[in-house]
Amino acid sequence: QQPVQSPQAVILREGEDAVINCSSSKALYSVHWYRQKHGEAPVFLMILLKGGEQKGHEKISASFNEKKQQSSLYLTASQLSYSGTYFCGTGPSGNTGKLIFGQGTTLQVKP
Amino acid sequence: ETGVTQTPRHLVMGMTNKKSLKCEQHLGHNAMYWYKQSAKKPLELMFVYNFKEQTENNSVPSRFSPECPNSSHLFLHLHTLQPEDSALYLCASSPTSNQPQHFGDGTRLSIL
Numbered sequence: 001q002q003p004v005q006s007p008q009a010v011i012l013r014e015g016e017d018a019v020i021n022c023s024s025s026k027a028l029y030s031v032h033w034y035r036q037k038h039g040e041a042p043v044f045l046m047i048l049l050k051g052g053e054q055k056g057h058e059k060i061s062a063s064f065n066e067k068k069q070q071s072s073l074y075l076t077a078s079q080l081s082y083s084g085t086y087f088c089g090t091g092p093s094g095n096t097g098k099l100i101f102g103q104g105t106t107l108q109v110k111p
Numbered sequence: 112e113t114g115v116t117q118t119p120r121h122l123v124m125g126m127t128n129k130k131s132l133k134c135e136q137h138l139g140h141n142a143m144y145w146y147k148q149s150a151k152k153p154l155e156l157m158f159v160y161n162f163k164e165q166t167e168n169n170s171v172p173s174r175f176s177p178e179c180p181n182s183s184h185l186f187l188h189l190h191t192l193q194p195e196d197s198a199l200y201l202c203a204s205s206p207t208s209n210q211p212q213h214f215g216d217g218t219r220l221s222i223l
Contacts, residue, residue, distance in 0.1 A: 002153060030209055041115075041201065041214035042154070049209075087154060097142050097208030098167045101154040 001026065003090045005102035012078045012109045020073040020105045022088030030091035031064055031071040032099060037084040045073070045086075078109045114138045115215035117202050123221045126192055132218045134185040134202030142208045143185040145177060148199040148217070160185065161208050189220075197222045 003024045010018055022031060030049050034042040046057055048064035048071060059076045075082055085106050089099035115136045124130050134143065145157040159167035160179040174196075176188040185202055199219050203212040 032211070034212075034214075041216045044211040044213065047211055089154070091209055097144065097159045097161060097205065098156060098169070099212075100156070103153045 002100055003088055003102040005086075005088060005105045007105060008103070009106040010108070012107065014080060014109055014111055015077050016109075018075045018078060018107060020075075020086050020088075020107075022071045022073070022090070022102055024069045024090050026069070026090075028064070028066060028069050028071070028090050031062075032089040032091070033062055033071075033073050034087045034089065035082075035084045036087065036104075042087060075107070078107075080109050080111065083107055083109045115202055115204055115213050117200075117215035117218050119218060120216065121219045121221075123223060124189070124192065125223050126194075128192075129188070129190040131189065132187040132200055132202075132220075134187075134215055136183055136202075136204040136213070136215075138204060138206075138213060140204035140206050140213070141182050142205045142210075143179060143182070144203040144205075144212065145185065145187055146201040146203065146214075148201055150198075154201070157187075159208065166208070192220075192222045194222050196220065 003022050006021045032047045033045040036042040061074045064071045085104045087101050087104050089101045118133045143160045147155045156169045157171045158177045163179050178186040199217045201217045202215045205212045
């Protein structure tokens with residue numbers, strides 16, 4: 001049931017790009033992406049509610065492939081502030097609010 | 112300031128104690144959540160409340176008892192906890208369910 005994120009960890013230099021994947025063995029109806037810095041609360045990045053939907057937020061964007069039961073988070077021209085752990089949360093059909101989170105992907109951006 | 116405030120920030124208690132965690136949000140949201148975050152484990156949903164009604168209990172042991180007296184406040188009552196319950200407990204809220212969640216800073220709980 002828990003979505004699987006890959007890679008588990010990635011180290012980048014400033015300006016490099018990264019892709020984080022979130023895959024589920026069950027049908028996806030919604031995908032949430034959050035970032036958590038060490039010792040801080042998770043912060044919402046974006047939500048995708050439809051298959052094939054793509055969203056962008058500055059240099060961070062995401063896609064949702066309903067057929068592949070997968071979502072990907074794209075970070076372009078990474079900045080030091082992008083460092084943290086990224087979580088995807090997958091939601092069931094309906095509006096129960098129940099999210100199941102992946103194990104997280106730790107991203108470290110170095111100067 | 113995230114708009115979601117949790118108290119206390121840290122709590123140390125014995126296994127026979129009774130304590131409560133408090134969560135308050137000033138965002139006008141109608142859905143509230145409790146999560147458990149253990150080291151090297153994903154965020155685990157515990158409970159969901161929509162318009163003060165509990166809509167999800169993710170098979171949480173009865174030693175955890177939630178209470179939602181109104182849409183702005185959420186409590187987690189703790190009693191007879193086990194050492195494996197030591198974790199960061201996060202509260203979140205959203206306008207309605209399946210919308211972006213705003214998290215509090217969490218309560219770091221240690222069971223002796």
